[in-house]
Amino acid sequence: MESGKNFIVGIFDDESVLLSAVKKVRGSDVKIHECYTPYPVHGLDDELGYKRSRISIAAFMFGITGTCLAFLMMIYMMGIDWPMIIGGKDHIAIPSFVPVGFEVTVLLSALGMVGTFFVISNLKPYGKPRIYDIRSTDDKHVMAIDLAKNSKSSDELNAILKDSGAVEINEKKF
Amino acid sequence: MEVTSPVREVLVTGNKTYHDVSHDICRHVEAKPNPKWMAAMALSLGALFVGGYALAITLWDGIGMWGLNKTVGWAWDITNFVWWVGIGHAGTLISAVLLLFRQKWRTSINRAAEAMTIFAVICALLFPLIHTGRPWLSFYWFVPIPNTWGSLWVNFHSPLLWDFFAISTYFTVSLVFWYIGLIPDFATIRDRATNKISKAIYGGLSFGWDGAAKTWQRYETVSLVLAGLATPLVLSVHTIVSMDFATSVIPGWHTTIFPPYFVAGAIFSGFAMVLTLMLVTRKVYNLEDYITINHIELMNIIIMITGSIVGVAYITELFMAWYSGVQYEQYAFLNRATGPYWWAYWSMMTCNVISPQLFWFKKIRTSLWATFILSIVVNIGMWFERFVIIVTSLHRDYLPSSWAMFSPTIYDMGIYLFSFGLFFTLFFSFAKFFPVINMAEVKAVLKSSSGEIENKK
Structure with missing residues (x-):
């Protein structure tokens, strides 16, 4: 695992808010690292632009x-x-x-x-996941944005996330 | 996008939030075992040890300890085997076939039903294994290994070998399917865990799951393809089990109706066992909001349908025996109904054909007590069905001088008891240490908050 990576982590309450947020965030030219959800959210893969699994x-x-x-x-x-x-x-x-x-x-x-x-998917016994927010396996949807991969500052990203309905925005370092 | 009909009743009642779902299921894993659970576990361990004595004696002295004789060479062991395999059909049917048909109500019951399937198949595998007499050599008889290691190659023309392949494949695929579903839920338990030991255990079991959208996408594809593979598989297993009988030339066994008739019977008994276990689990764990009367009614309807198919199969068998004009076949069926084992035949008829018809009444199929009692009655009937097929067809040999009766010894009964002990020990361990309901899938069908948020906009 690389060290010193900075992420902006947006927390969402609801799947439909998350879906529209993904659209908005991607629309404002921000690259989303990945979304983490407690259950499979239908349509999220399309919004994130993932191709069908082969x-x-x-x-x-x-x-x-x-x-x-x-x-x-x-x-x-x-x-x-x-x-x-x-x-x-x-x-x-x-x-x-x-x-x-x-x-x-x-x-x-x-x-x-x-x-x-x-x-x-890098799943193995005793695999160590990178946890952006511990509630992402319970009831919160998490959107992680890699600061290094985006030209926008963290303040700008904060504003975009807030605007798209995130209930909480944190920074996370790995 | 998914379209959910507004007419449909909610699957989970009680206005649960996502966090409630995690909490309601995980708290049983996190809590200390309660005294009721300990008593139940002690009881099943007791059955395991008492039955274990019969098993040990059988292994030490050989299967001569059983009630088998020259004429009736298959009896309780194969009856128990087919019975357990049949029970082991519901789980994969619920998780695979109902997934393909997009029956979302399966999400609350699939986890426990799959667990039950796996444990039932373990119990089933026990019987052919000990019936080989020397199980430690059975490796040479089932697995195709080179001649220089053992005897000759195994016989791929034999349905008994097909059965070995079918059941071991079924067991492996069901186990994998079940485990894939468990991984996200283990991750939930891992992230809620407060003590080091459970963090380490569930952390290990959760395979480093993080719930990434990409992983969920693959997970859904894997589930769908596994369901597609498991559907013909679950139908093939009991088909092949029925071929153990149908490809022989024994009157009463040699019929082409066996595969569909066995498959229907297997689903019938499997759903009954799921209901027996789920009604108890639901009560003990207060899961009334997750396993609603609606779920129970739907399962009862499946029992009613498959029970009717089984009934039609019994009558078809009788008709074909008469219509074929083969006197051996005719005698076999006449002997079943009126011979020395008439009581077994009529128990089977009452339990399997008449009792499920009671589910036509809505009052009965939505009553918990009636469901619980009938679910046990159905499995008693299904045990008798296999006993009737196996023993009554064998006990009248072609020569009257070889006619015989079968009576079980305490070792036959002891090993049956052992299988119950094994089954319930495994099931109770599952109910304590594993999430009994698939939390991730229940959350996916919850959709309770979506409407509220939609209104706020």
Whole structure:
């Protein structure tokens, strides 16, 4: 974690105020570092200009990998390495490989996607989050603005935040 | 943007603020265990230890301690297995299927229902594992590992192996789904914590969650995709469990109706168990504002629908036995209803087909006591359903000289008791140390303050 970074932290009471505030703040040429909310606020990602998450593509790729691995494994084991006749079925009987193929697809897809989510969002056991305001996991919405990334002074930012409905404005150093 | 119909009733009553939600749920985690909880925990630990004795004897002396015989080679263990797996269907159904259908009322009950699912699946896994006789070797029988390590490859043509894959996948995916939902709530507990130990524990469990908008966006995508994956998964699990029976050539098992019939039955019993547990949790934790009569009524309606599907399936089975003209099949069903196990069959019919029909009356489906009693009746019925399917189909073998009856020994009963002890020990630990309601999701559907702010402008 870099040290000596200064943030202006605006605290909001309500999601609809936050949404309009994000619009206003971005409209007055201020770069928002990130917003922190106690629950998923719908439409916030659009207001902040975030693109749609591509994590579902990761899930699909992991799923396809699972299907292929499962079928290759079963075909190799039952058909190539040690072929046996069981219940009069073909050695490589695709219909009886479907259930396991499906389960492995789901398993790999789910685990792969969640693993990807943890890695890209930097979530790990005993991960240390940067907390701008401790109430952001309870009932307050928090907007953090990085002073170094904006040309405006902290007084100007304070005024913009106040104007857009922040109930409290703090400065936070990391 | 989300559009919420103004006609809909509020999901959370009592004019809760966001902070109230955090407080109402977290205070149970933060408080010292109350005496009622301790008594309940002691009771389930008692069941765990008493049942543990039966389990230990079974492991030491072998499954000959059970009441099985040459004819009835599957009885209580598989009955219990299917029963627990069935119960383990409601949680993921609530969290996945109802998420896809945008049923927002699920937010107050999904956490506890998913927890219950995971614990029920753990109980279920216990039974096939000990039925192998030597569980410490079962690694070689279930997991595909190279020949030089064990015997031959596992048999991928066998439904029993499909079942292993289905249930272990189901368990893993449900656990992951549940945990993803828990992370934001653990962060809430972490940030409220006043003592060092709980700060460290919940800090570790919360994975460094900060509630950033970008993370929430990914979180929602992950939940949606997981729901999409878990929906066919939850349907596949009981389908495959039913194939353990349906792909055999035993009269009464060899039917194509089994997969949908088992899935409906699983949802039926799962919702009943969710209701049994939630009614108690709601009362003990004063969660009446979160789990309202409306929630209970909706769940009762699901029980009524799935119970009716199960009823139709029973009647279809009887019809098909007659219509097929196969005398083995006809005898199997005649024997179920009028043979030596008639009492099990009629208990099943009463509990599963007749009792859920009572929910047609609004008075009954909105009554807490009626719901509580019927939810237990349903699960008794569902246990008998599996017992009827398994034991009555086996006990009349093809040769009358091999006909037999099954009677359980105290070890059969003890292990069943053990599974109850395990289930409730896990559930009570969950109810004490984990947030029983998904706070973040409840806050997202609360929308109480939005209207007020809108008016102020």
